[in-house]
Amino acid sequence: MAKANHMKKILFLIPLALLFLTAGCEKIDQLLTFYIDDTQNIKVAGNAVVGLIPVAPVAVTTRSEERFKNEDTRADLVKDVSLNKLTLTITDPNNENFDFLESVTIYISTDQSDRVALASLSPVPTGQKVIDLKPSGAKLDKYLKASGYTLTTEARVKRAVAQDITMRADSRFKVTADPL
Structure with a gap:
């Protein structure tokens, strides 16, 4: 018993x-999981015509060592970085919305050979001043561990753009790392 x-x-x-x-x-x-927020401005030139248009690349300094140190870790202990969210907001001109865009894809790279899609949206909804892009799910460790990376935007325009349009890109990266 x-x-x-x-x-x-x-x-x-x-x-x-x-x-x-x-x-x-x-x-x-x-x-061991934390988020890194970043904001960059992207400008669409005012002479854009219908179709796929070139948008000037944006160089970003990561300051990653400082950010990792603030979270009690360092780059060699980071084991997973992914894009959690990317939001585009039109900041100038005030009366503009995303009706001019058919689709948009933002890429990330550290050089010419390692470019990967970061996030995209197709079709872009009409009447919106703020849109959330869909993260690609790409593994982004090497980009945030680097001293800097470049954001490249491919935009497909469905109507001509008469004046420069400035968009703010707010991104949030999810980082998982081992502690010090």
């Missing part, structure tokens, strides 16, 4: 121990 009670206790404690271990691991992962 004592052996049966002992087995019941063990069978009761095993799921309880697994629950604590699982909850503990999730809590550790949360402590």
Whole structure:
């Protein structure tokens, strides 16, 4: 009888121990995950015609070592970086919206050979001054660990643009790293 009670206790404690271990691991992962927000301006030239238009690349200095240090980690301990969110907002002119855009894709690169899609949206909804692009899901570790990267925008315009349009790109990167 004592052996049966002992087995019941063990069978009761095993799921309880697994629950604590699982909850503990999730809590550790949360402590090692943080977000890096970044804002850049992208300008569409006022002489844009219908079709795929070139948009000037935007060079970004990451200051990643400083950001990692603030989170009690460093670049060699970063194990996963992904784009969590990318929002475009028209900042100038005030009366403009995204009706001129058919589709937009933003790429990230550190040089000419490693360009990957960061986020895109097609079709672009009408009547909007703010749009959220869909993250590509690309692994972005090397880009945020670098001293800088370049954002390149491919925009397909559905109506001619008479004046320069400035958009603010607000991006949020999810970073998971080991602690120091």
